[in-house]
Amino acid sequence: MATDQARSESEGTDTFDEFESRVQRISNVGNAAGILRWDQEVVMPDEGTPARAQQLSTLSSISHELLTADETGQLLEELESADLSEERAAVVREIRRQYDRKTSVPQELVEEISETTANAHPKWKQAKEEDDFETFAPVLEKLVELKREYAEHVDPDADPYEVLFAEYEPYIDLETAERVLENLRDELVPLIEAIDESDADLTTDAFAGEFDDDDQEALARDVLDSLGYDWDRGRLDTAPHPFSSGTQFDARVTTRFEEDDLLGSITSTIHEFGHANYTLGLPDEGYGTPLGEARDLSVHESQSRLWENHVGRSRPFWEHFLPIARERFPELEDVTPEEAYEAANQVYDDNLIRVEADELTYHLHIVIRFEIERDLISGDLEVEDVPEAWNDKYEEYLGVRPETDAEGCLQDIHWSHGSFGYFPTYSLGSVLAAQLYAAAEDELGDLDDDVREADFDALNGWLRENIHQHGKQYETQELIRQATGEELTADHFLEYVEGKYGDLYALEGY
Amino acid sequence: MATDQARSESEGTDTFDEFESRVQRISNVGNAAGILRWDQEVVMPDEGTPARAQQLSTLSSISHELLTADETGQLLEELESADLSEERAAVVREIRRQYDRKTSVPQELVEEISETTANAHPKWKQAKEEDDFETFAPVLEKLVELKREYAEHVDPDADPYEVLFAEYEPYIDLETAERVLENLRDELVPLIEAIDESDADLTTDAFAGEFDDDDQEALARDVLDSLGYDWDRGRLDTAPHPFSSGTQFDARVTTRFEEDDLLGSITSTIHEFGHANYTLGLPDEGYGTPLGEARDLSVHESQSRLWENHVGRSRPFWEHFLPIARERFPELEDVTPEEAYEAANQVYDDNLIRVEADELTYHLHIVIRFEIERDLISGDLEVEDVPEAWNDKYEEYLGVRPETDAEGCLQDIHWSHGSFGYFPTYSLGSVLAAQLYAAAEDELGDLDDDVREADFDALNGWLRENIHQHGKQYETQELIRQATGEELTADHFLEYVEGKYGDLYALEGY
Structure with missing residues (x-):
């Protein structure tokens, strides 16, 4: 029995070494691609794009092939029945998750999504420049459909938006995320109204001027x-x-x-x-x-x-x-x-643009996007109705109504990338920041x-x-629990902003 | 017959497309590695080395596997019996050459050379710093042996130095290279002597000073x-x-x-x-x-x-x-x-350092290295005798004798990389430059x-x-022939330098 145990461990070790080499190889290819992308954004000459696109595409397909290869699946199976340390089991868990996602979606669909987003980006750009949602609407509709189909392949039994959210945030339940976002909305709307009505005279021009x-x-x-x-x-x-x-x-x-x-x-x-x-x-x-x-x-x-x-x-x-x-x-x-x-x-309580928002109103920008994309994916909202839904929510939550779609629902690049489920992570990050700082x-x-x-x-x-x-x-939720002794919660963030802004704007009741 | 021909061409085309995709993939991995090396030399922070080494090693082994895969060999064989355009046939010829080289050498030997050079570089550096050839000699000897073995695998019937030279210059015969280098040596030694004896008073301090x-x-x-x-x-x-x-x-x-x-x-x-x-x-x-x-x-x-x-x-x-x-x-x-x-x-007729040489004496520095490395690989010269051979040749060709090995046979990095056969390409390049400029x-x-x-x-x-x-x-030799109507020759270079320096130094007979 002792011998068998030793043997199983030793076999697990050999298998793990082989598995780890494969994982490291995938990681190194990904990190190489990261350098190529940094280079492209920071130092690459303008006309380098065609070659760079091919280099990145090659690295991406090599990485995909290494991850989804039969050998990866076999190693995962062997290791899942082996006796592994907590660390090694975590490595197996993470790669299993990526492997299952990647192998569950047909390659043709992945390619169709990739082509559609490549096509969607210029359409979105044009639509934004010309303030014409109709230019973007058909390709957005197509993306919503394809992403629903994608989610169906990954997990036919799950809520499709939950599957998409898990693409960016695999280890936070959508339920938890929703609870946090609703909590933010419910508390921040009145706080921002109070600030809007405040007579406080903040110095806002400290950094006015021109700086070399x-x-x-x-x-x-x-x-x-x-x-x-x-x-x-x-x-x-x-x-x-x-x-x-x-x-x-x-x-x-x-x-x-x-x-x-x-x-x-x-x-x-x-x-x-x-x-x-x-x-x-x-x-x-x-x-x-x-x-x-x-x-x-x-x-x-x-x-x-x-x-x-x-x-x-x-x-x-x-x-x-x-x-x-x-x-x-x-x-x-x-x-x-x-x-x-x-x-x-x-x-900035009358600001319409997410990336120009302060740390308070920012989250209402996020909540609006979250509610809209969730309803888009579920089918509760049609693409053609997005602009009105968007504007209504801005009016309801922030008290301002965009006059154009360019400064409304066309302002962000994310949906043109097919990135549904990404926005919530911004607010979850802020909330977690406050929770960690408090801890x-x-x-x-x-x-x-x-x-x-x-x-x-x-x-x-x-x-x-x-x-x-x-x-x-x-x-993620375990990491948060260990670090703070609590589940992910908006409480600390709300306490932080209510204290800070209550003080700054001399708000009664805060 | 016409149908068969059409069919063979069409099959050749499909196969070529598959082959070309593979070749492009290898090329893109290589170009990605090129960006990583540029990054390492130019912008990478100091402590990035361990990760970069792994990334480069991964890309290198992926590239090696793609090139030496059985599929590559099969595609090459199919294409070599197909009816291809001149361009496509050239692509096949080039990849065949790389494939044969890489597949003929056992992977263990490749790895042993790689490890030995990794170890040789610090030894060379230390030897140069401490002016102690003995520190470098054992690993140099090992590299000479391994490189001989390498050449034996690539082509057991060929002169090993010729095989190594072909690693850097696959399409110039060693015989041609030797003829050019001997020609340079025979003509430049007296020309430089004449300059040494000239009374000409050149202005050499035009750029003296300190420049921001x-x-x-x-x-x-x-x-x-x-x-x-x-x-x-x-x-x-x-x-x-x-x-x-x-x-x-x-x-x-x-x-x-x-x-x-x-x-x-x-x-x-x-x-x-x-x-x-x-x-x-x-x-x-x-x-x-x-x-x-x-x-x-x-x-x-x-x-x-x-x-x-x-x-x-x-x-x-x-x-x-x-x-x-x-x-x-x-x-x-x-x-x-x-x-x-x-x-x-x-x-600079009394300069001992290759990288500080002028365009004339430079080639004697190269000829010396070429003669020594050729004799090392053939076994006509022992590693322990390199310093004396080096110094003797400097005295004979350039009229100066190094007083230390640091400014003698330890000055260049190349042999520590196992790069025997590289040096001649510098002089061949200069010679070809003159030939092209004349054409x-x-x-x-x-x-x-x-x-x-x-x-x-x-x-x-x-x-x-x-x-x-x-x-x-x-x-290469065909390219030179087409561009200049001649075989590779030192004539134009010699005419150029004899005219130029004869004039500058007012030399009689030049």
Whole structure:
């Protein structure tokens, strides 16, 4: 019996090694593609596109073939009946999930979706430019159909939207997500109304003016220095749509500079730092397997939002950072930390555009998209009725009605990519950020002094220990439970914003 | 019969399409690896190495597996008996050659060579730093043995050095290469002696001084503008060891700036432009197959040397470029084009270092390496005797004897990579550059006026038509024959340098 056990373990080990090599190979191909995409966004010359498209397509199909090969399926089966450590079992779980998804959908459908989205993107762009929803509607309808079909293949018994949501957030139940989003909607609508009616006189022009690009870049580097970015494993560049990408050995940040938006460049840099800092906290030894890869979109977004909002939009941060900003921009001489704090936390209650929203109204933009895409996929809403539904919801939740579809339902790129189920992860990320920050302060005590001194060792140590180092070892809801002792909840976020904005806008009852 | 013929062609076509997809896939993986290597040299943060090494190793093994797969062999066999166009037959010929090489060598030997070179590089570095040949000798000996074994697998009937040379230059006979190198040696040794004995008083300090890096970079961009570099398909960056890489859609140049070496930065930039310009001239429609890839090392080097030497070190170039350089560096105000020309063509007859050599003595550095590595591989020279053989040859050919091995046989990295047979391609490239430039002038007339006006349309048009557009369609010696009407010959190079340096150094009999 002991011998049999030893033998089964040893066989499991050999099989696992073979499996791990395959997984690492897939991961390396994916990381190579990541470098190619970074290159394309940041440094590639304009006319490099045709060759780059072919290179990326080749890497993507190699990766797909490696993942969906019969050998992968056989290894998974063998390992699922072997006696594995918790870590190894987690690797098997993650690859099993990807394998099942990829092998359940016929290749022709994958290709049809890929072609349709390639075609949808220019249509969406044109529709937005010309403010003509009719240009986009037919291809959106086609995408909705194809995505429903896709979901049917993955799991014929499940709610199709749930299947699509799980594409981005595999380990948070849709029910949990819905509960959080409804909670946000129900609490934020009255809070924003109260702010709208408030007479408070916030200083909003602290960063008005024109700011040189090169100086903004130097200041972005100052920001990253303050936050403790590891330049030996990262770099800062500019990109039209800022993003972070890479691995624990090389996690890069991009940002952008607009002459009249110094604050935007600072907060965007902090946001992308949060993403990169998560990546840098993944364990080196897990490189190439899910143990060295970030948990999914919501956890990633929790890291960017935690740094952007809980650190970067706090009073103590501006007490620390304003003197540094003044070195680069002497015109900020007369701005006080309190004024900077107020400018960084202004609520734009009549804004129609998601990407220009503040941290409060932002979630109503998300709730609106979530409700619409969920109803689109279920068939409760027809594509042709999207513009009116969109505008009605803006009026109901935010008290403003878009006058055009360009600044209404055509504003975001996501649906043209067929990305239904993606939007909720933005809000879940913010909610989780607040929950994590509260848990960190529970354990470490109030962090304001640390932020004021730009001493992030304790906070980052807590994040490394409770989130980063685990990679994908735990399912998301389990990871949250272990880190905070609670299920995912909007409570901490609501407490945070009610306290902060109640104070800023001198709201009664908050 | 007509039907059979049609059928055989159509089957050939289907098979060719399948074959071409496979070839394109291999090419795309290789080009992706090229981007990863560019990234590593130019922008990657220091600590990115471990992950990058794994990514590159994965891409390399995927590429190897695709090339050496049984399917590749079957497709090759089918296509070799099909009725193919000249272009398609060339694609088959090129892949056949790679396939045969790769499949003839056992994977264990490939891995042993790979491990040994990985180990050899630090040993070489240490040996060079400590000027201690004994540190490098054992691993060099091992590499010589392994490379002999490698050659034996590829072709047991051939001279092993010939097999290794063909790794870098598959379509130039070693006999031709030897003839050219001997010719160079026999003619250059007396020419350099004559220069050594000349009383000519060249101006060599035209570019003495200290030059700011940023201004040097601006000037490097001016150089590339003058030469007509296509910025929509390229970029300029810095790298410790300048190189060019990429494809016809995206061919990038790197250079380096040293405060006290403005001239070196200019000539290095022109050299790398020549490489990139060749890549940019490859046909777009051939991307992904040998028809869209550069012929081998000697032809590539002919392009860099043609621009560097025949254009960039010419009188008319400096008549054009000196005024531009003065805009960036007013301290060059009093330098005349003739003085710049003299400085750019100074012969360093007591220089021991290949990479610091002028365009004349350079080839004796190469001949010495060629003679030594050929004798090492044949067994006519033992590793322990390399330092003395090296020093003797320097004394014999160049009239200088290295006092240390660090500035002698340890100076170059190549042998630590196991690259025996690489060195000759440098000289073959220069020789071919002169042959091509002469053929271009034969057809287009004297090009001095064009160079003086920085009008390179005719010259580049000639290169595009006679070299670039053909990719790998023709074997190298055939390509040279078609472009110049002659076999590869050192005659034009010797005529060029004898005329140029005879004039510069007022040599009798030249």
